[in-house]
Amino acid sequence: RRPPSSSRTRCCYREEQMTKLRESSMMAMLSHSPHEPRRLLMRGLRTSRPAEFGPLVAGIGVAVVAYSAKLLLQAAHNPKVGWERQSRAPTDEAQTSNEALRTEPTGDSAARTRKSYFTTDVMGVDLGEGAKEWSGACAAIWEADSARIVENEQGGRVTPSVIAFKDSGETLVGQPAKKLLFSRVAVAVAGHQLLLGTPRDSTDARKFAAGATQFTVGADSAGMATVQVHGVAHQPTEIAAKTLHQLKADAERSLGGRAVLSAVLAVPADATDALREAMFDTARRAGLHQLELLAAPIAGVLAAEEELPRISAASSVAVFELRGRTSALSILQRAAGGEDEGGAGWEVVSSARQQAVGGEAIDEALVAHLVERFWKAHAIDLSGDHLALHRLHEAVENAKAELCSSYSADVSLPFISADMHGPKHLELTLSRSGAEALIEPALESSMSVCAAALDGAGLSQADVDEVLLLGGATRLPAVVQLLHDSFRKAPLRLARPEEAAALGAAKYARRLQALDYGT
Numbered sequence: 001r002r003p004p005s006s007s008r009t010r011c012c013y014r015e016e017q018m019t020k021l022r023e024s025s026m027m028a029m030l031s032h033s034p035h036e037p038r039r040l041l042m043r044g045l046r047t048s049r050p051a052e053f054g055p056l057v058a059g060i061g062v063a064v065v066a067y068s069a070k071l072l073l074q075a076a077h078n079p080k081v082g083w084e085r086q087s088r089a090p091t092d093e094a095q096t097s098n099e100a101l102r103t104e105p106t107g108d109s110a111a112r113t114r115k116s117y118f119t120t121d122v123m124g125v126d127l128g129e130g131a132k133e134w135s136g137a138c139a140a141i142w143e144a145d146s147a148r149i150v151e152n153e154q155g156g157r158v159t160p161s162v163i164a165f166k167d168s169g170e171t172l173v174g175q176p177a178k179k180l181l182f183s184r185v186a187v188a189v190a191g192h193q194l195l196l197g198t199p200r201d202s203t204d205a206r207k208f209a210a211g212a213t214q215f216t217v218g219a220d221s222a223g224m225a226t227v228q229v230h231g232v233a234h235q236p237t238e239i240a241a242k243t244l245h246q247l248k249a250d251a252e253r254s255l256g257g258r259a260v261l262s263a264v265l266a267v268p269a270d271a272t273d274a275l276r277e278a279m280f281d282t283a284r285r286a287g288l289h290q291l292e293l294l295a296a297p298i299a300g301v302l303a304a305e306e307e308l309p310r311i312s313a314a315s316s317v318a319v320f321e322l323r324g325r326t327s328a329l330s331i332l333q334r335a336a337g338g339e340d341e342g343g344a345g346w347e348v349v350s351s352a353r354q355q356a357v358g359g360e361a362i363d364e365a366l367v368a369h370l371v372e373r374f375w376k377a378h379a380i381d382l383s384g385d386h387l388a389l390h391r392l393h394e395a396v397e398n399a400k401a402e403l404c405s406s407y408s409a410d411v412s413l414p415f416i417s418a419d420m421h422g423p424k425h426l427e428l429t430l431s432r433s434g435a436e437a438l439i440e441p442a443l444e445s446s447m448s449v450c451a452a453a454l455d456g457a458g459l460s461q462a463d464v465d466e467v468l469l470l471g472g473a474t475r476l477p478a479v480v481q482l483l484h485d486s487f488r489k490a491p492l493r494l495a496r497p498e499e500a501a502a503l504g505a506a507k508y509a510r511r512l513q514a515l516d517y518g519t
Contacts (some may be wrong), residue, residue, distance in 0.1 A: 003075060007419065008182040009128070012497050014306075018495070025177055031187075035126060035154075037344055043201075044126055045475045048330065049329075052123065057172070069286060074414060075369060076385075079494070084483045095272055105163035114506075116135045116418055116479075117487070121128040121141065121251070121255050121259070121260050121263040122142070122260065122263060122264065122424055122506075122510075122512075123138050123139050123140060123141050123150070123247070123248070123251045123260050123262075123264075123506060123509070124139065124140045124141075124143075124147065124246065124263070124264050124265075124299070124501075124502045124503065124504065124505025124506030124507070124508065124509055125137070125138070125140075125155050125247055125263050125264070125266065126138045126139075126265075126266045126267045126296070126299075126499075126501040126502040126505065127161060127243060127244065127265070127266075128158070128159075128160075128161040128192050128193070128243075128324060128325035128439040129161065129191055129193055129194065129325045129326060129358065130160075130190055130191060130324025130325055130358070130359065131160045131161065131162045131178050131181060131188075131190040131325065131360075131361045132160070132359065132360060132363065132393075132397055132472070133156075133160075133326075133397060133401075133472065133498075134359050134471070134472020134473055134475070134498050135161070135322075135323055135324025135358070135471070135472055135498070136158040136159050136161050136324075136357050136498075136500050136504040137158070137159045137160075137161045137243050137244075137247060137497065138157065138158050138159070138247075139159075139247040139248075139251050139500070140499070140502040140503045140505065140506035141251055141254065141255065141488055141506060142259075142506050142507070142509065142510040143255075147265065147303070147504075147506040147507050147510075148506075149459055149499055149502065149503070150247070150250050150251045150254045150500070151250070151254070152174060152175065152246070152250050153174075153250065153253075154174075154175045154468055156175065157496070157499065158441060158472075158499070159173075159174045159175070159246060159247065159250070160174055160177065160178040160190075160329075161190060161193065161242065161243055161324075162174065162177040162178045162181065162188055162189065162190045162194075163188070163189045163190075163192070163239050163242050163243065163347060164177035164180040164181075164183075164186045164187070164188040164189075165186060165187045165188075165189070165229045165230060166180070166185060166186040166436060167185050167230075168184065171242065171244050172186075172245045173243060173245075174243070174246055174334070177325040179390070181393070182386035182387070182389040182390045182393075183287070183386055183390075184386055185229065185482040186306075186320075187214045187215050187229045188214060189214075189215055189227055189229065189239055190385045191211075191324065191325050191360075192227055192236050192239045192240060193236070194208050194325060194326070194355060195208060195225040195226075195227065195236040195316060196218070196240060196275055196278035196279065196282070196373065197224070197272060197273075197274030197275035197276070197277060197278035197279075198224065198225045198274070198275075199219075199223050199224055199225065200217065200218065200219035200223055200224065200225045200226075201223065202225075203426050204355050205217060207355050207356045208225075208355070208475055209354075209511030211343045211356065214414070215227055215228055215229050215419050216228040218233055220229040220233065220393060224274075226237060235281075236278065237278050237281040237282045237285060238285060238397065240282045241282045241283075241285035241286040242284075242286075244263075244283065244286035244288075245286040245287060248260055248263075248286055248287060255511060260288075261287075261288060261290065261294075262288065262289060262290040262291070262509070263283065263288050263291055263292070263505075263509070264291075264292045264293075264294050264506070264508050264512070265283070265291060265292070265294070265297040265298075265505065266291055266299045266501040266502065266504070266505050267293050267294070267295065267296060268295070268296060268326075268328065268351075268353060269280060269296065269297050269298075269328065269330045269348045269353075269431060270328075270351045270352075271293070271295075271355055271412055272290055276293060276362065276435055279291065279300060292508075292509070292512065294344065294492040294505055294508050295330070295348055295502045296321065296470070296505070296510075297321065297328075297330040297332055297348065297351070297468075297470065298332065298344050298346045299500070299501045299502075299504030299505045299508065300319055300468060300470040300500040300501055300504055301317055301319065301323075301332060301346055301468060301504065302344060302345075302361060302504035302507050302508055303494065303500045303503040303504035303507060304468055304492065304494055304497075304500065305500070305505075307494060307495075308468075308492050308494075310466050310492060311466055311468060311492060313465075313470075314465035314466040314469055315333065316331065316332065316333045316334075316349075316463065316464055316465050316466075317331075317332045317346075317464070317465060317466050317467070317468055318330070318331055318332075318450075318453070318454075318464045318467045318487065319331075319332060319467075319468045320450070320467065320468070320469055320470070320483055320491070321353075321470040321471050321477060322358060322359055322469075322470075322471040322473040322474050323358050323359065323447060323470075323471045323473070324358050324359050324471075325355060325356065325357075325359075325360055326353055326354065326355050326356075326357065326358050327353070327357045327358055327437070327445075327446035327447075327449055328351060328353035328354070328449055328453075329351070329352055329449045329452075329453040329454075330348050330351040330352075330453060330460060331348065331349045331351070331454065331456075331457040331464070332346045332348055332349065332352045333346070333347060333349050333350070333407055334346060334347075335347045340418050343344065344508055344511075349456075349457045350453050350454070350455075350457035351453055351456070352446075352449040352450075352452035352453040352456065353449060354446075354448065355484055357442060357445045357446045358446070358471075358473065359471065359472060359473030361396065362400070362439045362442050362443075362476075363393060363396050363400070363444045365395060365438050365441075365442055366396045366399070366430075366435060366439065367389070367392050367396050367399065368391055368419035369438050369517075370395070370396070370426065370428075371383050371384075371392070371413065373418075373426075373428060374416075374424075374426055378417070378419070378424050380417050380419060382416065382417060385417065388416050388417060391413050392413070392416075393412050395412075395413055396411075398431050399411055399435075400435075400476070401475075403432045403435055403476075404476060404477065405473045406432075407431065407432045407433075408429050408430065408431045408432065409429070409430050410427075410428075410429050410430075411424070411426065411427070411428050411429070411430055411502060412425075412427050413425065413426040413427075414427075431478070436477075436478045438498070439476075440478075443479060443482060447486065450486055459496070461486060461487045461488060462488070464487060466489070467487050467490075467491040467492065468491065468492050468493070469483065469491050469492065470497050470500050470501060471491040471497055471498060471499055472496075472497060472498035474493060474497050475493075475497065480493070484499075499519075
């Protein structure tokens with residue numbers, strides 16, 4: 001079309017043509033043709049005035065940035081990419097990444113790196129072993145010259161160590177996953193920390209597999225235990241990393257958004273090299289850049305030194321742990337030379353631990369009693385009702401906490417079941433003496449580790465200065481009485497013994513920062 005003759009009209013016509021050309025160039029940048037964008041761009045540059053170069057280049061830059069952002073979002077939300085990244089078996093690249101996290105042990109008390117990267121906020125972590133309030137995972141940070149427990153999104157101080165795989169493909173962590181422990185629309189996995197670094201044919205793996213009902217325990221190509229869910233083999237490190245990542249996110253939210261890239265993780269006193277390697281892999285998957293390992297009994301003693309003066313004055317301490325699925329006793333003595341660089345001031349002389357005997361075994365005994373009472377009263381078996389089981393475990397958890405400070409607890413579960421005659425209710429009073437009689441076999445079995453640890457250290461009960469209790473189940477008066485009868489002295493305990501390991505780990509993390517940077 002011939003341009004108009006008027007100069008004012010020709011200028012407007014030229015500006016209109018250039019606007020169309022710029023819009024065509026931007027659209028062509030997002031097209032699949034490899035030659036059209038270049039041709040339009042060169043044409044625009046040849047026919048544009050110098051004053052129009054800036055807007056033209058800016059428009060092209062915006063288009064390129066928008067298209068790149070679109071590709072990145074597509075990759076980030078691709079479930080196949082995420083699943084392959086998290087579920088694949090450890091490779092040489094993963095092994096190399098673990099080397100960056102690995103610490104060099106300097107004794108039984110702790111593991112210490114030659115070069116520290118504790119330049120950001122750090123947290124102390126206890127991954128826990130179970131799904132209950134007294135046996136879950138816990139994280140602590142150092143703030144205002146003291147260690148503080150991090151609350152989760154639900155406001156709890158302890159996060160249930162549960163991962164739920166829903167049939168829809170969604171994965172839940174913590175309290176939302178705990179609600180699906182007995183659900184028929186999801187597979188909830190708890191206690192998977194016991195499989196970290198464990199061969200499938202080991203005694204511990206077989207015990208764990210015997211108690212698994214919703215999933216199965218398999219083996220990978222190296223013979224290590226895996227968790228089979230919906231026909232997919234999950235590495236225990238992959239599942240544990242979800243809990244650790246949740247704790248990391250809670251800590252960062254508590255710190256106002258500041259990054260937490262380093263952590264001190266409490267591990268069993270008798271942790272093997274395979275378990276330590278699994279912990280490094282878990283930390284890498286959770287997004288941590290630096291990890292230190294600290295024996296859980298030492299972490300508990302560090303947390304108790306400030307609150308319990310008798311621990312500070314002791315030279316040897318017997319630490320009894322009653323966790324979710326294990327019980328352990330460790331004999332600690334003051335490290336030679338005191339608190340040397342990187343040391344915690346204590347060393348583990350002997351330790352004994354056993355599986356399948358812990359706080360959740362106590363819950364199972366009480367739930368079995370309630371199921372039996374209801375069967376005798378109404379001839380209805382609640383053991384196959386997943387909704388009833390969830391309510392029973394909640395009621396037992398609450399009653400167990402109430403019995404720590406009172407001599408009886410009421411269990412009231414209305415409309416827990418129904419038959420042809422109408423709804424049925426569970427109403428009864430559980431006495432402390434009755435509950436202790438029910439859980440006595442489990443408690444007696446947990447005490448067997450005491451003799452083994454003392455024999456390993458070559459000591460007697462009288463040679464131990466103090467006894468410290470760790471784990472939420474040690475709140476029970478029956479546990480305190482058994483330890484008192486065994487060692488002939490009153491055991492010591494923090495107000496919240498389930499948080500002691502995380503608090504001690506946070507205190508040790510702060511000590512490492514002070515050693516490295518003098519802060």
